[in-house]
Amino acid sequence: MSDATTNMTPDPMLEAIVGPTPGQMLRKRIFGHQGLMIGVVVLGILVLVAIFAPLLAPHDPYAQSLMARMKPPVFLGGTWEHPLGTDHLGRDYLSRLIYGARVSLLIGLVAATISGVIGTAMGVAAGYFGGKVDAVVTYLINVRLAMPVVLVALAVVAILGGSLQVVIVVLGLLLWDRFAVVMRSSTLQVRGREYVAAAKAVGCSTPRVLMSEIMPNIANNLIVVMTLEMAHAILLEAALSFLGLGVQPPTPSWGLMVSEGKNMMLFEPWMVLIPGAVLFVLVLAINLMGDGLRDVTAPENRS
Amino acid sequence: MNSPLLRVKDLTIDIPVGGGTLNAVRGIDFDLNRGETLCIVGESGSGKSLTSLALMGLLGGRIKRTATQMEFDGIDLTKANNKTMRALRGDRMAMIFQEPMTSLNPAFTIGNQLMEALLLHRNVGKEAARARAIELLEKVGITAAESRLSQYPHQLSGGLRQRVMIAMALMCEPELIIADEPTTALDVTIQAQILRLLVDLGREMNMAMILITHDLGVVARVADKVAVMYAGELVETGSAEQVFNAPMHPYTRGLLRCIPQPGKTERGARLGTIPGIVPNLVGGVTGCPFRTRCDQAVAACRDAIPHRKPAENHRFRCVHETGHQIAETAV
Amino acid sequence: MSTTETNHPVLELRNVSKTYTVKQGMFGKPKPLKAINDVSLSLNRGEVLGLVGESGCGKSTLAKILLGLEDPTKGEVRVDGEVIGATDRRTLARRIQPIFQDPYSSLNPRKSIEDIISLPLRVHNIGDSNSQDKAVRDILDIVGLPQRVMRTYPSQMSGGQRQRVAIARALIMKPEIVICDEPTSALDVSVQSQILNLLNDLRAEFNLTYLFISHDLAVVEHLATRVAVMYLGRIVEESSVGGLFDTSGHPYTQALLKSVLTPEAGKGVPDTELGMEYPNPIAPPSGCHFHPRCPMAMTHCASIPPRPVPTPEGHVECHLFDSENDHNTGAPLVREGV
Numbered sequence: 012m013s014d015a016t017t018n019m020t021p022d023p024m025l026e027a028i029v030g031p032t033p034g035q036m037l038r039k040r041i042f043g044h045q046g047l048m049i050g051v052v053v054l055g056i057l058v059l060v061a062i063f064a065p066l067l068a069p070h071d072p073y074a075q076s077l078m079a080r081m082k083p084p085v086f087l088g089g090t091w092e093h094p095l096g097t098d099h100l101g102r103d104y105l106s107r108l109i110y111g112a113r114v115s116l117l118i119g120l121v122a123a124t125i126s127g128v129i130g131t132a133m134g135v136a137a138g139y140f141g142g143k144v145d146a147v148v149t150y151l152i153n154v155r156l157a158m159p160v161v162l163v164a165l166a167v168v169a170i171l172g173g174s175l176q177v178v179i180v181v182l183g184l185l186l187w188d189r190f191a192v193v194m195r196s197s198t199l200q201v202r203g204r205e206y207v208a209a210a211k212a213v214g215c216s217t218p219r220v221l222m223s224e225i226m227p228n229i230a231n232n233l234i235v236v237m238t239l240e241m242a243h244a245i246l247l248e249a250a251l252s253f254l255g256l257g258v259q260p261p262t263p264s265w266g267l268m269v270s271e272g273k274n275m276m277l278f279e280p281w282m283v284l285i286p287g288a289v290l291f292v293l294v295l296a297i298n299l300m301g302d303g304l305r306d307v308t309a310p311e312n313r314s
Numbered sequence: 315m316n317s318p319l320l321r322v323k324d325l326t327i328d329i330p331v332g333g334g335t336l337n338a339v340r341g342i343d344f345d346l347n348r349g350e351t352l353c354i355v356g357e358s359g360s361g362k363s364l365t366s367l368a369l370m371g372l373l374g375g376r377i378k379r380t381a382t383q384m385e386f387d388g389i390d391l392t393k394a395n396n397k398t399m400r401a402l403r404g405d406r407m408a409m410i411f412q413e414p415m416t417s418l419n420p421a422f423t424i425g426n427q428l429m430e431a432l433l434l435h436r437n438v439g440k441e442a443a444r445a446r447a448i449e450l451l452e453k454v455g456i457t458a459a460e461s462r463l464s465q466y467p468h469q470l471s472g473g474l475r476q477r478v479m480i481a482m483a484l485m486c487e488p489e490l491i492i493a494d495e496p497t498t499a500l501d502v503t504i505q506a507q508i509l510r511l512l513v514d515l516g517r518e519m520n521m522a523m524i525l526i527t528h529d530l531g532v533v534a535r536v537a538d539k540v541a542v543m544y545a546g547e548l549v550e551t552g553s554a555e556q557v558f559n560a561p562m563h564p565y566t567r568g569l570l571r572c573i574p575q576p577g578k579t580e581r582g583a584r585l586g587t588i589p590g591i592v593p594n595l596v597g598g599v600t601g602c603p604f605r606t607r608c609d610q611a612v613a614a615c616r617d618a619i620p621h622r623k624p625a626e627n628h629r630f631r632c633v634h635e636t637g638h639q640i641a642e643t644a645v
Numbered sequence: 646m647s648t649t650e651t652n653h654p655v656l657e658l659r660n661v662s663k664t665y666t667v668k669q670g671m672f673g674k675p676k677p678l679k680a681i682n683d684v685s686l687s688l689n690r691g692e693v694l695g696l697v698g699e700s701g702c703g704k705s706t707l708a709k710i711l712l713g714l715e716d717p718t719k720g721e722v723r724v725d726g727e728v729i730g731a732t733d734r735r736t737l738a739r740r741i742q743p744i745f746q747d748p749y750s751s752l753n754p755r756k757s758i759e760d761i762i763s764l765p766l767r768v769h770n771i772g773d774s775n776s777q778d779k780a781v782r783d784i785l786d787i788v789g790l791p792q793r794v795m796r797t798y799p800s801q802m803s804g805g806q807r808q809r810v811a812i813a814r815a816l817i818m819k820p821e822i823v824i825c826d827e828p829t830s831a832l833d834v835s836v837q838s839q840i841l842n843l844l845n846d847l848r849a850e851f852n853l854t855y856l857f858i859s860h861d862l863a864v865v866e867h868l869a870t871r872v873a874v875m876y877l878g879r880i881v882e883e884s885s886v887g888g889l890f891d892t893s894g895h896p897y898t899q900a901l902l903k904s905v906l907t908p909e910a911g912k913g914v915p916d917t918e919l920g921m922e923y924p925n926p927i928a929p930p931s932g933c934h935f936h937p938r939c940p941m942a943m944t945h946c947a948s949i950p951p952r953p954v955p956t957p958e959g960h961v962e963c964h965l966f967d968s969e970n971d972h973n974t975g976a977p978l979v980r981e982g983v
Contacts, residue, residue, distance in 0.1 A: 357834060357835060358804075471923065472700075473923075501699040501860060501923070502860055502861070502862070502901065502904040502905065502906075503900060503904045503917050503919050504699075504923075506904040506915055506917050507917065507919070509906075510914045510916065513913075528833065528834060529906070530908040531863075531906030531908050532906055534908040534909055534910045534911075534912070535906050535909075535910075535912055535913055535914045535915075536914060553910075554911065555910045555911055557910070558910040569835060570908060571838075572834050572835050572837065572838035573834060573837075573838070573863065573908065574838075574863050574864060574866065574868075575863065575907055575908065576862075576863050576890065576905065581866065581867055581886065582845065582867065582868065584842050585838035585841055585842055585867070586838060588835035588838075589839070591803050
């Protein structure tokens with residue numbers, strides 16, 4: 012076409028583009044990461060259980076039967092009628108566990124999403140614009156960090172009354188600090204890259220620069236924080252419910268189940284151990300996934 | 315003083331990677347006498363930095379280093395254990411890195427870091443170490459040396475930091491200094507000052523120096539001996555005059571044609587190019603590694619490549635006896 | 646050099662200053678930093694203006710102002726005689742495009758090469774997706790990349806290939822002016838020459854005007870038609886490339902030229918005679934900013950700032966060349982140590 016190309020036409024250099032795409036490399040790393048795969052599989056199973064709860068649960072989780080109270084699980088000499096036994100009102104423990112997964116996952120997902128939106132908006136704005144915006148956001152983060160989450164949540168729920176919606180909103184409005192901190196520092200790193208300057212020089216508007224140049228390059232950190240905060244929210248819900256200020260009975264919630272079982276803990280320890288163990292497995296799975304995602308999306312930093 | 319300070323024979327570095335072994339450095343030989351400066355010049359991926367790290371015993375655990383001979387003043391480095399290497403490093407051989415900001419510890423004062431090596435390796439008191447630190451800072455041309463001791467690295471400019479790095483390397487009067495791109499991060503004017511300093515100090519203290527760089531200008535001005543490295547092999551070695559005035563290997567010639575030379579290259583004229591990129595070194599390299607980019611390549615380049623010796627101390631590896639098929643006019 | 650050069654400035658800086666306020670430490674007082682101090686500069690169509698100077702001299706800030714990424718504190722930028730404000734970033738973008746130093750940082754790693762190169766067309770709504778696709782293919786051809794790289798990502802490419810992509814992105818809107826900010830200093834020697842050749846060819850083919858920022862004087866001498874030397878925010882000398890390199894004037898220019906290490910064996914490392922380190926731009930030296938490092942400094946250099954003296958090919962700011970200056974009798978200034 013031009014003189015510029017004549018020197019390079021049969022250029023063997025150009026044959027050298029052989030490496031896998033970033034997507035292919037990511038896929039390879041994801042499938043090669045044991046912790047991540049375990050986390051994803053366990054979490055996947057729990058999500059499926061929550062979605063198909065009506066099909067999987069052997070009984071109505073709300074149906075009480077005073078004739079069949081505190082039946083032990085099969086492995087403690089119970090019957091297959093109630094594989095994990097029944098609680099103090101005779102409700103099937105397995106069914107309540109299955110429905111409880113819905114509450115936990117819903118709270119984790121929605122609360123983390125709400126705080127994710129708040130924290131990301133604040134963090135990205137602070138990191139990108141700097142100056143006064145940054146000063147205000149940093150101040151807000153500090154104020155937020157000075158508030159003890161559990162105490163504030165308890166106080167708010169005590170005033171407004173506990174319900175699923177209230178717990179979700181309260182947690183969503185409280186857990187954005189880590190998003191803001193992480194997004195701010197990631198944005199600071201990316202903002203100085205020359206591709207951002209190039210996009211501005213091309214005439215991109217600020218929203219476009221933020222959405223197409225900044226966000227894709229900090230999304231990996233966002234996902235990692237998201238998983239950690241999901242786990243955080245799930246644990247907080249359990250804690251609130253345990254204290255009687257979270258999800259209200261008779262809604263099946265794992266925290267509530269632990270709370271209801273605690274009176275019998277010395278005689279029937281399984282009533283606390285079973286919901287406790289499921290909670291532990293769920294949070295562990297989410298954290299494994301988060302750690303794994305951090306590893307596979309930031310390969311530049313580790314070999 | 316008949317035997318060289320450093321003798322390396324057949325140094326090979328292999329790095330295990332996913333799906334094979336990266337033969338990063340293959341069969342490198344060189345000697346270095348006291349007071350001599352060897353420049354290893356090459357582009358990114360040529361293995362020049364790995365070579366320097368291998369000499370210092372600083373390669374990562376997974377990386378495999380073999381050599382038939384690697385002797386520093388009679389000490390067999392191939393058999394040296396960690397303790398021996400630690401005793402050598404910082405004392406008899408020292409290293410200067412490219413980026414002084416990342417190689418100086420930001421949490422400690424300049425004085426602390428300067429005195430550390432001396433206190434570690436020599437049986438001297440704090441006062442003596444302090445005096446030595448001040449003496450060396452002055453030697454590398456830093457004014458108000460005494461007050462600098464209590465400063466932190468971030469309080470100094472890039473040029474000053476690199477001077478501090480050099481002073482640090484000199485604390486124990488090493489016999490060998492390895493400098494890996496010591497001036498690449500610096501401005502041209504500062505680069506000239508730092509290089510002059512290194513050359514003068516090397517001469518004054520009769521130190522041997524290995525300078526790793528990609529900058530042919532630096533090599534020509536500083537080196538006694540030049541080693542041109544390409545894709546893990548030394549393709550040409552010789553004195554600076556031999557390599558720059560009578561380059562033999564097609565890669566050396568190509569490199570020299572690539573850079574505009576004031577007064578020689580016509581302004582605005584086309585520069586020479588070396589098309590292509592460095593070959594993949596994973597899994598067995600045979601023949602000449604440069605053949606994929608060489609305009610003189612022939613079928614025989616796939617076979618074993620002979621060592622040629624056009625003059626005393628001047629060597630290169632090429633199938634062509636003079637480095638090219640048909641006699642060329644001056645480069 | 647080129648027949649298309651005219652004397653009509655396509656880009657002009659008039660008395661442009663840029664001052665930043667920097668705070669030293671948490672409780673330090675904010676101090677002004679004059680990154681650019683009253684600079685006037687013009688680029689004629691088809692010429693290559695080399696801008697040289699050490700890091701911190703303000704050359705990158707100048708590039709940012711020309712690209713509309715920063716507003717000048719004072720002065721104006723004119724394109725074809727029209728004053729451009731920073732609000733016109735989109736208009737400016739069609740006429741001035743950058744090529745940055747580091748091809749590893751200038752391409753968004755999450756985007757395909759096609760997305761990267763076509764971004765300017767999409768931002769400015771030029772053509773439909775078919776014609777955009779064709780434009781990308783054409784420009785790939787021009788910069789010497791095969792069309793199959795369109796669907797690859799920057800991480801799959803070498804440094805030289807990435808810089809070709811950056812050049813393609815800069816040229817796809819057919820700008821008149823390209824700001825090259827150290828376009829080859831991150832590249833290997835053998836790749837550097839390919840990119841320099843390409844830039845030279847493209848300039849001739851598309852009648853481009855370059856502002857070529859570099860610290861490598863050998864490269865500037867090779868490519869530029871005119872050279873401006875910057876020191877602490879001022880352009881201390883401006884001249885045609887021949888005028889500057891063959892008969893340099895300003896002592897700073899001379900020192901820069903001396904520090905060029907040509908690959909000539911046996912010549913040794915030159916003594917630049919530049920005493921001190923580069924001064925802190927927050928507290929620039931009095932008088933002529935260069936006097937503490939100048940081997941030819943006289944007593945009055947420390948107190949009186951030099952004025953621009955016209956030369957046949959440009960100007961120079963140095964008391965040595967100011968014949969109307971009656972201070973030129975002063976004794977040589979005794980320099981402090983390094």
